[in-house]
Amino acid sequence: MxxxxxxxxxxxxxxxxxxxxxxxxxxxxxxxxxxxxxxxxxxxxxxxxxxxxxxxxxxxxxxxxxxxxxxxxxxxxxxxxxxxxxxxxxxxxxxxxxxxxxxxxxxxxxxxxxxxxxxxxxxxxxxxxxxxxxxxxxxxxxxxxxxxxxxxxxxxxxxxxxxxxxxxxxxxxxxxxxxxxxxxSKFRPRYDAAIESALSELEPLLPAARLSRRSLGLMVLAGDDSLQPWLASGASAVRLERIEGIRRALASRYPESLRFVVARQRLAAADRLHDQVVTRGKASAGSALARRIGAWSTDPVKGIPVLLLVLAAAYLFVGVFGAKTLVDFLENTVFYDHVVPWTEAFLRFVVPAGAVQEFLVGPPGLPFRETSGFVIGKYGLVSMGLAYGMAIVLPIVATFFLSFSVLEDSGYLPRLAVMVNRVFKWMGLNGKAVLPMVLGLGCDTMATMTARIMETRKERVIVTLLLALAVPCSAQIAVIFAMLQGLSFAASLWFSAVIVLVLFLVGWLAARVIPGRGSDFVLELPPLRVPQLGNVLVKTLARMEWYLREALPLFVLGTLLLWVLDRTHMLGLVERAAAPVVVGILQLPEQSASAFILGFLRRDYAAAGLFQIYQPYMSTGTMTRVMEIQVTVALVTVTLFIPCIANFLMILKERGWKTGLAISAFVLPFAVGVGAAVNLLMRRFY
Amino acid sequence: MPALVQRQERCPLCGMAFDAEGQGCRPSCPLATGCRVVCCPSCGYSFPQESGWAGKLKGWLDRRKEAGR
CATH class of the missing domain: 3.40.50.300 (P-loop containing nucleotide triphosphate hydrolases)
Incomplete structure (x- = not known):
């Protein structure tokens, strides 16, 4: 035309x-x-x-x-x-x-x-x-x-x-x-009877403006504070009081905020219109079923079986296939049976006997697990650094990010946020907070960055605090899984219950102590669809690359630090210096202090250090009651540490020096305090 | 680590399609200056832009998709 x-x-x-x-x-x-x-x-x-x-x-x-x-x-x-x-x-x-x-x-x-x-x-x-x-x-x-x-x-x-x-x-x-x-436009989204009735009461009370009274009435009902100056300039105090009365009476009818209720009903109207005018090619196949499953997954009741199904599938894939089958194969078959002995034999052949060989692979004639060479021995780059990074952590990270990408690409994650909105409200947050929390199970550093998704400063601080405190990352989950397998079910229950309790309790307290306001929950739900393999693989690979770039150098640095401390006899000094806390307060063996030192680099590294101390007893089934308590206390304390030095830096970057240092100043003594409390309680009731 | 590649991205959370330009991680990152994390302008969700091996895989998949059309 x-x-x-x-x-x-x-x-x-x-x-x-x-x-x-x-x-x-x-x-x-x-x-x-x-x-x-x-x-x-x-x-x-x-x-x-x-x-x-x-x-x-x-x-x-x-x-x-x-x-x-x-x-x-x-x-x-x-x-x-x-x-x-x-x-x-x-x-x-x-x-x-x-x-x-x-x-x-x-x-x-x-x-x-x-x-x-x-x-x-x-x-x-x-x-x-x-x-x-x-x-x-x-x-x-x-x-x-x-x-x-x-x-x-x-x-x-x-x-x-x-x-x-x-x-x-x-x-x-x-x-x-x-x-x-x-x-x-003649199009008018319809709202439920209560909202329509409140609107008809409200409209005559509003001053005239360029926008319709219905539209302004909906903004007022949703609690738009930015309209207050306009309202105050055009309506008397009596009218303002009546308007507020109508709003409050309507708000009391819904468990959610009116902003959320109005947005949801308007979105439903937009959805209906969308469905009338949009057709898709191949993508539309099965869309009715996808829409139905999508509706279930956001429902507070029907959503629970969907959530349980998702959790069970994720556990089987990450917790069983990743943490057990893959870890066992990579750690024992690949590393300890082949890579470590081959590297040791190669280095002993290439490097002449003497101090350098001892430095790299420990004294000759001794099995690598009993020596303390830099490359091979008990703190060796290959046996501990790389074996730990590649054999224990990598399978969990890979399987976790693969699961996360599947959830992300399917459109389930935002629906999960809608379903758990009420739980998070209790912690001064909204459903969106579940996204950094779930991502934190993969990498807390990445998740701290994702806390930007929250709209107010208060919400971002709470999410950052909870991530730093009580959300173990996949690397740590790997070691926790390994250690929990050597503990009784009751001890595992103690550990899990304490972490969950701390998460909710600190969240609840933070919501009341940290100044500022929360925000309403508005999140667009993309259509639910079958995840596309290409997308999932690309996203998983991108996250793994990001993670490994951040994590692997720290594994190597941790190994080096421990080796230097050991060789310069500083480790003993550090152990003695930390003894009042480690031995006196937490009642753990003195050598676990070195594990705690590593915990400042990465908390999963601390857990790995603890694993080395108790692993011989776990593998032979000779763990005593006191040892089980010690492992539980140590795991609780280490889990509540700041996740890693990278996460600490990310907190400083995202939340600023003042807030970042305040979070750290709270987390460290709090972790030790909770560990001490768990020790006392377990010695009495376990 | 290199900075963001300027191209169209789709937010994996809300489905928003946007230009990556200006949506990158802040340059003060202590880990890697200008790392390839993109922040959705609509919902604030952050995700790593596919680079390195992931970028190669994405390129290969895109080329296959184009060839199949």
Missing amino acids: TPSSGASARTQPLDHKEIVAAPRTLVLVGNPNVGKSVLFGALTGKYVTVSNYPGTTVEVTRGAAEIGGLRWHVLDTPGTNNLLPMSEDEQVTRDILLREPEYVCLQVCDAKNLRRGLLLACQLAEAGVPFTLALNMADEAAARGIRIDTDRLSGALGIDVVSTVAVQRTGLPLLLERIPEAGV
Whole structure:
């Protein structure tokens, strides 16, 4: 279709005043990364002004365009997912829509991710804003087999919908033809009876504004504090009190926050609309079943069997296949039967007898397990450093990240977050916190970085603290599994119960002690699908590479440190210095102090050191009651340490020096304190 | 470790497709300056960008997919 008119870039630069004085205004809105700025550039040419939105540090770009023979002031807003703002950027976009006098909107949406765009379209429709919808990146959506029935979508929304490829300017002429005719959408998401009734009570009490009263009423019900100044300036104190009364009465009907309830019901409306207009190629096969399983997995009751099934599968794969079968094969068959003896024989052949040979492989004639050579002996790089890193840790890391990638690619992880939301609320967090926590079971350092997913500082600090304190990483889980196998079931239960108790108790206390506020839980759920093998393998490999780059040098460093301490007779000194804590408070054997020293490098390394002390008794079944208590106490104490030096640095980086040092100052004495308490309790009740 | 490769990424958590440019790990990382961890602009989820062996595997899989079309 050939348009009768089009945008033309101005030939003369315009100043800010001239731009905003244009007779008509076009506001571009859309989710982040949908090509909004490309479209803005195509509409306005290069004559734009950039200024901070009044009272904020958020930049807003304005430009001029000629559309349909008229001059337009075009305003590019920061990307937003929601008109109920959760960040300063989103608030600026909402405030522009609320305060600009006369305008029409152009919503730019990623055609590949229509669901997210429709959620925003629902809110623009509710707000009574005249708008046109541009389905951008239409070519990429088509390439992925996503077909959108634009006529049907246009009919359902009651506005013009145009497919575009902004980078190629495809669809732009048609879009320009439609923009001046933008109308108000007739689409209205319906909410449950209680919300609709509260809205009908609330709407007459609200001051008039550019946005519809229904839309503003929903924002007020959801507890949008940023609307307070506008409300206070337009409503009397009595009205404000009535508004708050309606909101509170409605909130008391739901266990979740109203923000969450409204968002969920609006999302359901967007989902229904999405399903009416989108068809997929091969991907749609079995989508009904996927949707049903997806719905179960977020349900607090039906989700439990799904969760148990996932946990059982993960345990069988990581805990049994990874931690037992693979570890046993790599450690005993590959390393101790072949790699270590071959390396020892090779080095004894290559390196002349004497101090250097002793340094590398220990004294001749003695089995490698009884010597203390640097490369082979009891602290040897091959026998301890590499054997530990490659034979014990790697299989667990690989199987864990493989499981994690499967969960991630299937779309189950965000559903798990929805299901456990209530549990985490108790710890001042929301369901999203389950993601860093689960990832922490793979690598706490990586997970500390993922704590950014939490929206407030308070939540990030709590997640970081809990990760540092009570979430063992896969390397440590490997050694814990190995040690728990040598303990009775009761001792294993003591260990697990103490760690879980500490996690919840510290979380609960932190939620009450750490200043700040939590946030509401809004997370987009991608469709549930069968994981794609290629994606899973690539993601697993990328995580393993990242992990090994971080972890392996530390294994080598730990080995070297221990060897240096041993050779310089410092280890004995350190053991004696740590004796008051290790022997006096925790009642552990003096030599376990060296394991604790390594715990400052990596806590799993400490567990490995403890494993070496008790392994002979475990393998022969001669563990006594006192030894079982000692192992449990040592494991609890070490597990509650800061995971590793890399994690400590990551905490400093992500949370800042002050918070990072405060977390460390809390964790170390707390770990020893809990260890001492467990020792006392076990000696009395075990 | 090299910095991020500028390309389209898809968040494994929320499904958001975005340009990796400007979404990298902060350069003050004490472990490896400019490591290849990407942060989703929509949900904040961090994930390592496929590089090294994973990048090679991804390239090989993409080429196979293209050839199959």
